[in-house]
Amino acid sequence: MPTEDLTLPLGGPVPNNPQPVRLSRAALKGQTPAQIETHLRERGWTNAWRDGIYPFHHYHSTAHEVLVIARGQARLTLGGEGGPQVEVGEGDVLVLPAGTGHKNDGSSPDLLVIGAYAGGREWDLCRPEETDVEAARERIGRVPDPECDPISGEAWVEAGGNSSR
Template sequence: MRPDLLPPPQDGAVPNNALPAHVYRAALTGLTPTQIEAHLAARGWTNTWRNGIYPYHHYHSTAHEVLIIARGQASVTLGGEGGPQVTVGEGDVLLLPAGTGHRNDGGSADLLVIGAYAGGRDWDVCRPGETDMEEARARIERVPGWDRDPVD
């Protein structure tokens, strides 16, 4: 399945990544949360959680993140203020390279997101204006790539 590629802005308060965000539409529709977690683990995306997406701009400087919409829908801004906004729904998958800003701009009451990290890496939460940008960029540069696509 070929994703939509969304390059985030490179000139704002979020470091982002030279790699674009990937949006796979309806890639994991019809799976239970447990099935989604097993699917991700088989592809090397672990350290999973179930919840939503923070309603403020943030990014992770120590890990590539994948977000799967298991239930409901949300509108998400990528890359920080002024970045592209996408509407995602059940089965959609967002692959966010380390440093890619994201924020939930509103979602349905039944929204359930499953998140995981390439190689099960530990993750941090960085916020624009609260995190040293140069230190975050240095951490992002050290994050190894993912071994396997979370969808294939």
């Protein structure tokens, strides 16, 4: 399955991560929310939730996050203010390494996102204007790589992830 890797700039008010965002189009299309949660759980991505995506720039410094668009569509900005925008729709899967900025810039009324975290790690909510970015970078550096890719279940490095930070 083709995956788009999006490398984001480092060093700004949103730390981002040397590992790219991975976007897999329609990878889980046609699955119910319960099926998506089971799929992710079987691959070690737990602590799941169902909702939308915040309409403000934010990131998580304590966990890698996967977002699956279960229903609807959205336009997201990645990496912080001025970052690239992506359009996502049903079945699309975004893997956001710890520190990756993301924001919902508009979505359909029926948007439903399933989110989960590698290894079920607890997540924090960091907003660039409210967070000490240097302390966040230290936390990000301590987040272990995921064991498995949330789509294929392959070992992280074999699935295209890397452990360079």
